Amino acid sequence: ALERVLADEGLRVGEWFGCLGDECGWVSGEAVGAGLAGAGETVGEVLSSVVSSQPKRLAVADGERRWSYGELWLRAAAVSRALQTAGLVPGERVGLVGGHDGPLLAGLLGIVLAGGAYVPLEPWQPQSRWEAVRAAQGLRRVVTVAGEAERAASLGLPLVVVESLPADAGGEALVAVSPDAPVYVLHTSGTTGAPRAVMQTQAGLLWQLARYAGSLGLGREDRLSWLSGYGYDAALQDVFGALLSGASLHAVDVQGGGLDGAGVLARLADAGVTVLHATPTVYRYLLGAELSCRHELGSLRWVVLGGEAARASDLALLASRLGPGVGLVNGYGLTECTVATRWVGDARSRLRGEWLPLGRPVGPLSLRLESAPGEAGWCGEIVLRAAGLAAGEGEGESRVYRTGDLAYWRADGELMYAGRRDAQVQLGGRRLELDEVAAVLERHAAVRAAAAAVWPGPDGVLRLAGYYEAAAELDPAELRAHCRGWLADWAVPVAWLRLARLPRRANGKLDRDALPAPRWGAAGRRLPAGELERQIAGLCAELLGRETIGADDDFFALGGHSLLALQLIARIREQTG
Template structure:
């Protein structure tokens, strides 16, 4: 089977990403390149600022293939920083500010980065790394007075543009090296999305998420406008406001965020011409809601190792939302093969096999991991290009009679939750290092609300309720998305006749015999919190000491908790309050404190009376 779409052999410009951008800036200097709130930068302004910073980086020793760490939230300055790194000839290493210090330190050391572009308030997290720090700031004072013309970067298309770390099955994150050529394959003359000077593309993904590659370079390499979402966790309300304010025409959302936005604010994306969904299996019900409103929905598919997308179903139909939505066909300059278990024999249409990806979108490999690179990036036995390689995705698909691919699952333990790739082995390895854990397994289970949650199953002689201590332990080692939200203590892990863990026999989190009895709400405020949680989580019996995340909550639902409580009470809690105060009892205390601070002139009795009136009303 050989699935090729569009111009698989179409020539790709032999240029770097920053060179392609510079051409746009030269041709349309006065066109707006990006917007952020009320601020605007033209292509010429962005180009000159990035050039100044690039000269500064060159003076710091940055050149071809040199890594530069970047730690910041969404802003015009961080876009300037990424462009400047490429103009200096280097490649960027995106660091998520929310990652634990130990993981950030590993990524810095593993990448070999020596220079760090960082927001001043985050600089303290890297004090012990020995990195040379350059502050990310609106006026770029450190680069003031440097030339506004581009330095000679020395970079070529096969040099790295960025290294992005993903979860690793052995417990060690792996850095995927993506070249300039890889990025241009994604965004140049794209046949799966509308990317042209008339479009406004929304930027909302974290830099450490490869969806940002499409957002930033898809816009800036095509003369479009990049609308940068305000900093913080994206919410349905903030996305709706950004879409309205900037007249967004193209938006890419991870599957979990897409589902959340459409469920909670069905009209938020109604004016967007094209909505791309990626990162996990597309949810038919929510896709159907948008298609019925006349919005073009694109179901995008692709691992980080293939530079964001390698296949897409453009223009999902209503008929396709009645079942599994296809992941589509190969995008331009991409070749897809479906092969049998031997990794070579191609299977006919209708039969399941592993998907292999070829073409200039296939990444260089895993940084510093030659054995793993050789295992997953294999020689192409079908093509005619000398030295060409295929990436083994590990995904199982079938080709339908219409030539569209359908996704069926994985051939290993990799899973996706809210768009994040999770290697269960990495979670299990971290748990296995805890001194009070004799054995551990991680698995994905559905929540009562129909979402997916990561569950930790542990065998321990001393941890009666393992959730809180193990969660805090893992949060020092792993990103939040790799920390199980529900926990079950077992006397022993269930084994099959071969002595391997029988994952099908693992109980659901609600069957945990160590779970404490439910404590009913004791105050009107606790009652309100419990009611909001019950509505969002589809859990009937919630006690005031139950943990929001162990009940199936996640960051997207946390934003709705604060929104719904804001409708009941005259205060606005930050989303971080749900992470810090994870039980109804603790969150009720935060609510009372916030209201008391606002109405300090009232007595406690008056405050309680006011809250009762609000609840009853």
């Protein structure tokens, strides 16, 4: 490498080390095992094949109910027939509002069986987002569950309520559609302040799932966890990965189910899950707590991490809590390609550095790094090439998608993540465009210009800060209320800074690197009074990584989230009984 540098004074830094083996070209995916359990060219056909072969086997358990494949099919079929009767046409987008349980699953599958494309509308999302999605997708009807029917009715569209339908009505359930027909439309954060749609086809979803199931060797004896919300691509791996492999799906609502980490883990242990799929944050929350014999996970084969960067310490946690028989998968994917690469290790693996590698492409998918468009290199943007991508340029196996993620090939041949080309970040496993937050802030009548950035809090966890130009200091509570009209709670800044001028580069663009770091000090004005208030305030301060906290402070406004809230509840119970 040094000889090349000395011989060519025009060589760029990115070219100093050349390529490592074949890594500067297209790297092909690793071979995977047999894919899905059923046959067919659409999701409905494959599911029908699985159900026919094992109608009495357990399909889904959610704590309240245990449905066999046959029973789940009957309930989904009832939804499908109701939609057909209402005039649903193949390919039509249908809103989906539910919880984290069997009825939600029946509604989702019912839309798919009827030939529609389901569009998740999650209850925690603000009404403005629902309205934006409704308008963009041309929604004409909504499938919902009894507990969310009142909220779903706020859109003013006809409802199909899953629990209100008879499960034994006659008629054909499965509508024939093309493999190229849409099966779902998910929405991610967009730079303009409006959600960005990602549509996947029937064939594209089957391609993703076959690679996932094959890479883990999924079969009818497997029991998969379902922790992710139905509006995220991670849920696709759990829901369809289980049901189209003939396995069982075990739903546990981590965010809103009222269970602390020990409770969630106990449910998974009781179910005998063989595949635990979670973000690294949730994984650390579950396995980092004090465990007992009630949390025996002896059936576990795989821990699959994804949605955010995984650390070497995550592998150490697996080694200390689960032993050598459990494999750890660090999965890299996007909404446009749920399963892209994976790194596989176990308790005996030896690592270099703080972060887990991204691994290699999975199955029939190719990857390369581009230092500039069309220029392959040892570092640069991750570019994917395959037939089943939900977005990109080109057709068939030549379809290419530029991810916006940066990576580099390490000297030992491992692919390592290196950030983003744009202002997109990951918060708790969720993708967020910082420009979306800024666009929402700029809708405030008193804000001239705005920006957002993430910074590590006192506890090392990334938190969101908002910056704005205004004639006078604005009340943080007012800013939070304004943002909550457009953004989910987790996407609302927890710190606010008014600046005379946002820092800008010579070309007039925002210089995000020059934004000042926020102050994470306590914002409360009233000190805790009485032993109980002091005890609870101390626990809050400890979890939030603060020295002190005021008695009237907003736990969530100071950086708290649902997982921390569950930890807080558990600790209060421990200390107060």
